[in-house]
């Protein structure tokens with residue numbers, strides 16, 4: 035078989051680590067069904083996330099609070115069979131990892147029923163115990179710092195985190211503790227670019243940003259946001275980090291390819307998508 039005809043190998047944790055070390059940007063995108071899974075995989079998305087953002091973009095709610103493990107397992111099951119190359123991560127929804135036992139049960143469902151290869155959970159050092167409990171049992175974990183949408187009813191609004199130096203230092207420490215607990219990947223949401231850079235430089239694992247500046251190991255966005263059809267875009271609440279990749283694209287697959295290309299080349303995010 036010629037090199038050109040050789041199918042790309044499925045992305046694994048080791049490949050994500052290699053990409054980070056080689057300085058190759060990692061393109062990540064959310065996905066919730068078979069049609070988009072096929073397109074995202076073909077367009078070269080490296081990591082597909084079945085995020086609890088489905089509560090907002092699929093179910094049409096204002097927050098992610100009502101999303102259940104059954105919801106994530108269902109959508110993960112729709113996506114998994116259609117990914118030949120992309121690495122599949124599934125979100126642990128609100129309160130599903132409140133205890134070690136619940137976290138393990140939820141992770142088991144998402145991996146065994148859903149076909150996920152990693153689970154993602156929100157929170158700082160207070161989650162280290164859960165991360166370690168899962169990791170030592172063979173569950174790859176992605177941590178999620180910065181804006182934690184599951185805390186919306188404590189925060190009161192989706193807003194930028196880590197602007198004050200004390201909060202930035204606390205987040206740097208959270209990132210270190212979560213990595214030491216066994217996280218294999220980390221998402222940073224809605225933080226100043228300078229903090230995104232500091233956490234990425236400190237880390238030994240790939241760090242994926244969403245509104246965290248251009249210096250993370252990769253980027254993630256919500257599928258419906260890049261296609262300009264999410265409720266937040268339609269209702270005029272487009273977050274700063276969102277870019278409409280349908281603009282100038284011939285079709286949906288073209289928009290996803292343009293997103294992947296922009297992440298890989300560093301063209302996205304631009305300064306207009308970042309926070310100071």
Ligand code: KIV
Nearest residue numbers: 064085086087221254
């Ligand atoms: O739920 C989700 O889609 C996410 C990403 C926005 C990172 O957590």
